[in-house]
Each structure stands twice: as C-alpha cells, then as structure tokens.
Amino acid sequence: MADLYKRFGGGLGTLFLVIVASWIAGMVLAPNVMMIDYALRPNLPPSQIGGPDDIYSLDNILYLANESVHRAIFYKTVWASALVAFATFLVCYPLAFWLAQNATPNQTALVLLALTIPFWINEVLRTLAWYILLAFRGPLNAFLLGLGIIDEPVRWYGDGGVLVGMTYAYILFMLFPIYNSIESLDKSQIEAARDLGASTWRIHWRVVIPHAKAGIATGCVFTFMLAAGSYVAPALLGSPGSRWFTEIIYNWFFEGGDWNRGAAYALVLLVLCLAVVLITLRIARVSLAEVAK
Amino acid sequence: MTFGATRAVSDVSFTVEAGEFFSILGPSGCGKTTILRMIAGFLEPTEGKVLIGERDMAGLGPNQRPTAMIFQSLALFPLMPVWENIAFGLEARGAPKAERRAKADELLKLIALEGYGERMPGELSGGQRQRVAIARALAVEPQVLLLDEPLSALDLKLRQHMRAELRSLQKRTGVTFIYITHDQSEALAMSDRVAVMSDGVLQQVGAPRDLYDNPATSFVATFVGETNAIPGKVSAVENGVATLETAHGPLRGRVGDGLSTGKTGKLYVRPEALRPDGNGENALTATIERIDFEGAFALVHGALAGDTPLVASISNTELGSAPAIGSSASFGFKSANAVVLPDG
Amino acid sequence: MSASDRLMKALFGFYMIAFFLYLFAPLAIMGAATFNVSRFPTVTPWQGTTLQWFDALWADRAMWKSLWTSIAVAFFVVLIALPIGTAAALLLTSLHARARSFLYAVMVSPLLTPGVVIGIATLVLWRQLGVGGGVFLIVVAQASFISCYVMLMIAARLQRFDPAQEEAALGLGASKFMVFRRVLLPFLKPALFAAGFLAVLQSIENYNTTLFVRGFDTPLTVYIATKVRTGLTPAVNALALIMIAVTIVGAVAYEVMRRRGAARQGGVTGAEGATSA
Numbered sequence: 001m002a003d004l005y006k007r008f009g010g011g012l013g014t015l016f017l018v019i020v021a022s023w024i025a026g027m028v029l030a031p032n033v034m035m036i037d038y039a040l041r042p043n044l045p046p047s048q049i050g051g052p053d054d055i056y057s058l059d060n061i062l063y064l065a066n067e068s069v070h071r072a073i074f075y076k077t078v079w080a081s082a083l084v085a086f087a088t089f090l091v092c093y094p095l096a097f098w099l100a101q102n103a104t105p106n107q108t109a110l111v112l113l114a115l116t117i118p119f120w121i122n123e124v125l126r127t128l129a130w131y132i133l134l135a136f137r138g139p140l141n142a143f144l145l146g147l148g149i150i151d152e153p154v155r156w157y158g159d160g161g162v163l164v165g166m167t168y169a170y171i172l173f174m175l176f177p178i179y180n181s182i183e184s185l186d187k188s189q190i191e192a193a194r195d196l197g198a199s200t201w202r203i204h205w206r207v208v209i210p211h212a213k214a215g216i217a218t219g220c221v222f223t224f225m226l227a228a229g230s231y232v233a234p235a236l237l238g239s240p241g242s243r244w245f246t247e248i249i250y251n252w253f254f255e256g257g258d259w260n261r262g263a264a265y266a267l268v269l270l271v272l273c274l275a276v277v278l279i280t281l282r283i284a285r286v287s288l289a290e291v292a293k
Numbered sequence: 294m295t296f297g298a299t300r301a302v303s304d305v306s307f308t309v310e311a312g313e314f315f316s317i318l319g320p321s322g323c324g325k326t327t328i329l330r331m332i333a334g335f336l337e338p339t340e341g342k343v344l345i346g347e348r349d350m351a352g353l354g355p356n357q358r359p360t361a362m363i364f365q366s367l368a369l370f371p372l373m374p375v376w377e378n379i380a381f382g383l384e385a386r387g388a389p390k391a392e393r394r395a396k397a398d399e400l401l402k403l404i405a406l407e408g409y410g411e412r413m414p415g416e417l418s419g420g421q422r423q424r425v426a427i428a429r430a431l432a433v434e435p436q437v438l439l440l441d442e443p444l445s446a447l448d449l450k451l452r453q454h455m456r457a458e459l460r461s462l463q464k465r466t467g468v469t470f471i472y473i474t475h476d477q478s479e480a481l482a483m484s485d486r487v488a489v490m491s492d493g494v495l496q497q498v499g500a501p502r503d504l505y506d507n508p509a510t511s512f513v514a515t516f517v518g519e520t521n522a523i524p525g526k527v528s529a530v531e532n533g534v535a536t537l538e539t540a541h542g543p544l545r546g547r548v549g550d551g552l553s554t555g556k557t558g559k560l561y562v563r564p565e566a567l568r569p570d571g572n573g574e575n576a577l578t579a580t581i582e583r584i585d586f587e588g589a590f591a592l593v594h595g596a597l598a599g600d601t602p603l604v605a606s607i608s609n610t611e612l613g614s615a616p617a618i619g620s621s622a623s624f625g626f627k628s629a630n631a632v633v634l635p636d637g
Numbered sequence: 638m639s640a641s642d643r644l645m646k647a648l649f650g651f652y653m654i655a656f657f658l659y660l661f662a663p664l665a666i667m668g669a670a671t672f673n674v675s676r677f678p679t680v681t682p683w684q685g686t687t688l689q690w691f692d693a694l695w696a697d698r699a700m701w702k703s704l705w706t707s708i709a710v711a712f713f714v715v716l717i718a719l720p721i722g723t724a725a726a727l728l729l730t731s732l733h734a735r736a737r738s739f740l741y742a743v744m745v746s747p748l749l750t751p752g753v754v755i756g757i758a759t760l761v762l763w764r765q766l767g768v769g770g771g772v773f774l775i776v777v778a779q780a781s782f783i784s785c786y787v788m789l790m791i792a793a794r795l796q797r798f799d800p801a802q803e804e805a806a807l808g809l810g811a812s813k814f815m816v817f818r819r820v821l822l823p824f825l826k827p828a829l830f831a832a833g834f835l836a837v838l839q840s841i842e843n844y845n846t847t848l849f850v851r852g853f854d855t856p857l858t859v860y861i862a863t864k865v866r867t868g869l870t871p872a873v874n875a876l877a878l879i880m881i882a883v884t885i886v887g888a889v890a891y892e893v894m895r896r897r898g899a900a901r902q903g904g905v906t907g908a909e910g911a912t913s914a
Contacts, residue, residue, distance in 0.1 A: 229751020
C-alpha cells in the first residue's frame with residue numbers, strides 16, 4: 001500500500017485505491033453477501049419483512065435437500081457436468097498433444113487460428129447452430145436417413161444434445177491449457193520412454209499426462225464450472241425430461257416468484273463450483289495464479 | 294559533495310570535486326549501486342547526509358535534485374521518438390515545444406546523432422541508444438551525472454569506444470560524472486579519481502595511478518590489477534621500508550598503512566615489477582610452469598617453494614631470453630616497486 | 638513403417654477429420670440455412686436459394702432495438718471495466734507477496750463463479766437498494782467480472798515493464814502524475830486497446846449473467862435465445878452469419894494488431910532487458 005503511494009503519489013494512489021475498493025467491495029463481495037442473506041431468509045410478503053417471522057434459517061437450503069425432483073436434477077447437473085468435462089478432455093487431448101509435440105510451426109499456427117474462430121463466436125450462436133443441426137427434421141437426421149443408418153428420425157434434443165452442445169461450446173477452455181502444458185514437455189522424454197520400450201499408452205499415461213497435469217486440471221475445472229452454470233445449452237438443446245439446475249433457479253426467480261429460494265439454490269451452485277475448483281486444484285497442486293493465465 | 298551512511302553501506306564518506314570524473318569501483322554486491330541511488334534520491338540514507346554544492350539533499354525526491362541518472366538498462370522510453378526522450382526533462386519543467394526541440398537538436402549534435410530525432414529508440418544500435426541516454430540526462434543540465442554501469446551490456450569493442458566517448462563528453466560539458474562499475478580497467482582508464490569499495494566499506498579513494506602503485510588495503514592491492522601476494526611476518530620498519538620474514542627469506546617493500554613490527558602481513562608485487570634476470574634488491578626463486586603469450590607481453594607462471602604461485606610479465610621482445618619451462622629461475626624486484634600491507 | 642504405426646496414423650487422420658467436422662459443420666450449416674427459402678432454418682430439404690431473410694432481418698425492429706441495447710451496454714462496460722482492471726493491476730504490482738496473492742485470489746474469483754450466480758447476486762443486492770433489472774444492472778453485473786479479464790491483460794503487460802523507466806523519468810524532474818501519463822500509460826496503451834476490444838466482445842456475447850439482470854430490456858443474445866422459443870426463422874441465421882463475419886474480421890484485426898505490436902516492441906524490450914545489479 002505504501003508502495004502504491006510512493007509510486008503514484010497521493011492523488012493517483014488514492015484514486016486507484018478507491019476504484020479497486022469499490023469494485024471488490026461493491027461489485028464482488030456485497031452482491032454475494034446479499035445473496036447469502038437472501039438465501040437464509042424466508043420469502044415473506046412485504047408487510048412481514050422485518051417482522052417476527054423474518055429470521056435466519058437454513059429452510060431454503062433444506063427445501064432443496066427434501067424436494068426429490070430438484071435434488072435429482074441437482075445431482076444430475078453435477079455428474080453430467082463432470083461428464084462434459086471428461087468428454088471435452090477426450091475430444092481435445094489427442095489434438096493438443098499433436099499440436100504441442102508433432103505439428104510443424106505452420107501447422108500449429110493454422111490450426112490454432114482455425115480453432116479460435118468458433119471460440120470468438122458467442123455461446124448462444126454456437127448452441128443455436130447445434131439446435132438447427134439436431135432438429136427432428138433437421139440436417140443430421142436427414143443425412144443419417146439418407147445413408148440408411150437409421151430408419152426413422154431420432155429425437156436428439158435431451159441429455160445427449162446437451163452433452164454434445166456443451167462439449168462443443170467449451171472445447172477451447174480445455175484445449176489451450178492442455179496444449180500449453182504439453183508444449184513445455186521436452187520431446188526427448190517421450191523418445192527416451194519409447195527407446196526404453198514403453199507402449200504408446202504407457203508413454204501417455206506415465207510421461208505426458210503427469211507432466212500436463214496442471215493444464216488438464218485447469219481445463220477440467222473451467223469446463224465443469226461453465227457446464228454447471230450453463231443456461232443456454234439445456235434451454236435450447238434439452239427436453240422437458242433433461243432439466244438443468246440453472247433452469248430451476250431461473251424458475252424460482254421469474255416464474256415461482258420466490259427469490260429467497262432461488263438465491264439459496266444459486267448459493268448451493270456457487271459452493272459446489274468453488275469446492276470442485278479448490279479440491280481439483282489442490283489435488284493437482286496447481287495455484288490460482290496458474291489457472292487464470 | 295560529502296557523503297556518509299551506514300548499514301547496506303556503512304561509514305562511507307567521500308568528496309567529489311566539481312567537474313571531476315569520479316568512479317566507484319567494486320565487485321557486485323559491494324554497495325556501490327546503493328550509494329548511487331542515495332545520491333539520486335531513490336533511497337534515503339538512514340544515517341548521514343548527501344550534500345550537493347553546499348545543499349543538504351535530505352527530503353528531496355529524485356525529481357528535485359540537480360542530478361540525472363543513466364541506468365544500466367538505459368531505460369529509454371520505447372514509445373517516444375528520440376528527440377522526445379532527450380527533451381523529456383524539459384517537458385517536465387514545462388518548457389514550450391520549440392525550446393524542447395531546439396535543445397534536443399543541440400544535444401543530438403553533441404552526441405553526433407544529428408537527424409536521428411524522429412527515430413524510435415528500438416530502431417537504434419546499442420551504442421546509439423547509449424548516447425541518447427546520455428543526451429537525455431545532459432538535457433536537464435545536471436550538476437552531477439550518475440552512471441550505473443551503462444556500458445555493461447555492450448560488446449568489448451563498442452565498450453572501449455564508448456569509454457573514450459564518455460570521457461570526452463565529460464571534458465567538453467564539464468559536468469561532474471559519478472560512474473559505477475565493477476570493471477577495473479574501465480574505472481582506471483576513464484576516471485580522474487576512483488573510490489574502491491568492498492562489502493559496503495570504502496577501501497580507498499585516489500587517482501588511478503595512486504591506487505595501482507600505493508594500494509591502501511590488501512583488498513585494493515588484489516582487486517585493482519594483477520599482483521603477487523607473499524605472506525610473512527614484519528621484522529623491521531625503518532625509513533619507509535618494511536622487512537617481511539617469509540618462507541622464501543626476508544623480503545623488503547614500502548611500508549603500507551597500519552603496518553608495524555611484529556604484525557603478520559603480505560608483500561604485494563606486480564607481475565611487471567618482477568625481472569627474470571634477477572635484478573633488484575630482492576630475489577625469489579620459482580620453478581617455471583608455463584608461459585602464456587598475450588600479444589604485447591607474456592605471462593610467466595611459476596611456483597615458489599610450498600606451491601605459492603608467482604606471475605611475472607615480460608615484454609615479447611624479451612621472450613627469447615625467457616627461462617625454459619620446468620627450469621628454476623630467479624626473479625628480482627626493487628623494494629620501491631613492492632608494498633607490504635598488514636592482514637585483515 | 639510398421640503396421641501398428643500405419644494404423645495409428647490412420648486413426649489419427651480419422652480423428653482430425655472428425656474433430657474439424659465437429660467444429661465447423663454446425664456453423665457451416667447454420668450459415669448455409671440463411672439462404673434457404675424454408676421458414677424453419679435448415680438445409681434439408683433445400684427449397685430454393687434466396688436473400689429474403691436478410692430483408693426480413695433488416696425489417697425486424699425488435700432486433701435493431703436489441704442491437705442498440707447491446708452496444709450501449711458494451712460501451713458502458715468498457716468505460717467501467719478498463720479503469721477498474723488497470724487500477725487493480727497497478728495495485729497488485731505495488732503490493733508485497735503475501736497481500737498480493739490474497740488480493741489476487743479475490744480479484745480472479747468472479748472468473749470461477751458461474752455466470753448465473755453473478756447475475757443473481759447483483760440482482761438481489763440492487764433490489765435491496767430499490768433498483769430493478771435493466772441496462773444499468775446488466776452493465777454493473779457484466780463489468781464486475783469483465784474487469785478481471787482486463788486486470789489479467791494489463792498485469793501481463795506490466796510484467797514486461799522496466800521500472801527503471803519510471804525512475805529515469807522521476808530523475809529527469811517529472812512529477813509522479815507526469816510519469817504515469819507520459820511513461821506508464823503509453824506503455825499500457827496496446828494492452829488497454831486489446832482489453833477494451835475483449836471487453837466489448839465479452840459484453841455482447843454474454844448471456845448467462847445478462848439473463849438474470851435484464852429486467853425488461855433485451856440485449857442481442859437474449860433476443861436470439863427468445864426467438865428460438867417464439868418462432869425461429871432464417872432471419873436469425875442471417876443475424877448469426879453477420880455476427881460471425883464481424884467477429885472473424887475483428888478477431889483477425891486483433892491478431893494482426895497484436896502481432897504488429899509484438900514485432901515493434903520486440904527490438905526495444907529485447908535489447909533493454911538487461912537486469913540491474
């Protein structure tokens with residue numbers, strides 16, 4: 001703090017301090033504190049707010065625990081998000097490895113550019129593209145029918161559609177961290193392993209993946225968090241039978257009219273994501289500073 | 294200018310004359326940069342004072358002192374053209390643009406870079422950037438110019454060229470230069486006077502010739518120039534000549550600071566003072582191990598009894614009469630060309 | 638080459654084709670559907686080639702309104718996020734290790750918070766203050782996390798700054814304000830432009846956070862998502878196609894700018910990178 005003033009003088013130093021303080025306190029901390037406050041209070045008509053019934057309790061969170069449908073959707077969201085992270089990893093790993101170790105600089109530049117283009121396009125449009133592709137009378141069914149692979153159109157919307165759409169949407173969040181971490185692996189390590197007679201599987205399992213651990217953890221953490229907090233993919237590509245936890249939260253706010261319960265659900269989602277992030281990073285021994293690159 | 298401080302550097306007091314080229318020489322980590330930064334005002338001494346002229350600099354920031362500094366990295370502003378770099382100090386003083394431009398052009402002429410004003414620093418060579426950094430510092434007409442090893446990033450040839458250029462710039466402008474370096478040949482070649490430092494302690498201040506011929510401490514004797522050190526015990530001190538009892542017999546040299554009979558000490562004699570023909574009041578017998586040909590001269594490496602190394606320098610015209618490798622030879626030296634200093 | 642090597646190569650080739658098909662086929666089909674006469678956007682069956690959906694988009698007043706909403710939001714987000722991100726990055730570099738890593742964790746936490754939660758938290762705080770959803774809240778909610786991206790980009794640039802430049806300027810008599818204005822700010826300028834560009838893109842793209850704080854305002858992403866429910870026509874594809882074209886042009890321009898900047902800076906920072914004793 002003293003260094004800030006020493007470097008920029010009283011005027012600028014104070015200005016910077018005030019700006020950062022209003023951001024952290026007013027835009028990051030205060031909203032979350034208020035959300036916790038909402039989550040712990042009952043939903044009351046305006047006349048009773050501040051009255052004898054307006055007391056803190058865990059009722060809203062316990063409601064989630066006791067509501068079997070919501071609870072099931074919550075668990076589904078957790079494991080499905082983990083599945084999305086895993087699927088995205090499987091899709092990205094071979095390409096990341098090839099880019100980092102085998103591609104020529106020109107190939108790398110070209111592929112990275114090709115990859116960035118869909119990344120710059122926003123999530124709603126990316127999801128919309130899948131919505132059109134997977135439609136009941138859409139191109140994918142027409143294509144498969146034409147090839148004779150299926151006899152009648154398949155309803156792709158639902159869990160499968162959500163999984164495919166989310167994997168698609170988060171490819172880059174997985175690919176780049178893995179690519180960066182594999183790139184720093186000395187090629188001679190792979191050659192040494194091969195020279196010692198290791199199979200391709202063993203080389204990846206014992207040499208490459210342990211080296212790329214930090215990148216893989218980072219990619220998985222981001223993908224999981226984005227998937228669990230996604231609204232647009234389940235809303236567009238889902239079916240009534242494949243509801244996502246964020247949709248329940250949305251309904252509490254804008255259809256059920258119970259903001260307190262909605263805030264409680266959002267709090268549960270936040271805690272889940274932070275826990276997954278922190279535990280994964282701890283297991284992989286990655287620091288926050290490495291993640292935010 | 295008087296100076297005194299403690300801790301990272303302790304009890305360092307010296308005075309630099311106006312218009313002098315003054316160097317502070319010492320190995321890295323000896324505290325020389327700390328001193329420079331205190332003079333510039335980036336650091337405040339915990340004790341002691343910095344005076345420039347008669348003025349006490351205490352409490353004045355770097356932007357209020359009549360000093361300008363040239364950094365090791367040069368710290369040119371990469372996004373400003375050369376002329377704006379040079380005129381930056383005038384801009385800080387609120388000078389109008391025409392005046393800034395005129396001053397920049399004048400200084401560009403001084404450093405022989407006329408017409409380079411619109412270039413960006415990134416487009417200049419290493420030596421040119423060096424000169425721009427000097428011009429930028431001179432533009433504010435400082436009383437004292439502080440230079441923090443500005444030549445260390447240059448290659449040898451350019452470094453030697455820049456030495457001459459710095460020296461001539463200093464003479465032409467008459468500004469006091471305080472120059473920091475760990476390179477003793479740089480300090481000896483350029484400076485009017487040199488202060489030698491070690492471990493935060495000032496060892497000696499003097500003209501280059503003086504440091505070389507009359508080192509005040511054993512550190513100065515070994516750090517400045519090549520030398521041979523022969524340990525022993527002082528048996529007599531008379532008429533400015535000390536006698537040291539060594540493993541190679543009694544040797545005589547001039548009396549150094551703080552020497553008295555009975556103390557342990559070393560006799561220091563330069564390689565070029567050793568004569569392979571054995572002439573001189575003292576003699577040392579060594580077995581010749583190898584001869585390194587260095588061009589204008591050659592270094593004869595030998596070993597005294599007990600494996601104490603000895604190095605003598607002979608000019609290449611004498612090479613024909615040099616002793617053969619493996620043979621035993623006697624090296625003589627005059628007492629006036631050696632100095633005896635106490636240990637510690 | 639052994640048989641197993643050939644198999645691996647074939648497998649990898651197949652994987653690469655599948656990967657890029659997966660990556661681009663949906664976008665290509667979405668784009669192509671713009672030119673199909675069919676009322677529902679598809680390419681099967683192809684009912685005839687037309688440009689009518691661009692006209693339909695042009696005539697869609699709701700779309701234009703949502704576009705202006707998005708642009709206004711992006712403008713204010715940049716206006717807020719740039720100073721916040723810059724001040725945060727500068728504050729971080731002026732702190733000691735311990736305080737720095739703590740503050741850093743707090744500052745990047747919005748990046749690890751699901752977007753819907755950021756929207757909800759902002760919504761409940763401001764309801765308490767009597768402010769409902771709308772453009773103002775969209776700006777506040779988006780700026781709260783877009784500032785993180787700005788902070789990271791500015792901090793990355795600051796790492797390459799030679800602090801001796803500030804000392805040199807001070808030593809030449811500049812005031813601290815002048816050092817900031819003439820030395821540090823110009824150095825940060827490329828990063829500020831890049832961060833501003835990224836902030837605009839992030840803002841216009843955002844859906845999850847915006848959805849909760851939009852009130853009765855409808856930015857572009859919300860408009861598109863709503864269209865899916867209320868009657869999707871290829872006019873939306875036309876919009877998507879235009880947005881994709883604009884983003885590609887923007888992305889390429891950004892890359893070119895970044896590379897040119899890197900090339901021009903390279904010479905100076907490389908040669909002046911000497912460390913001090």
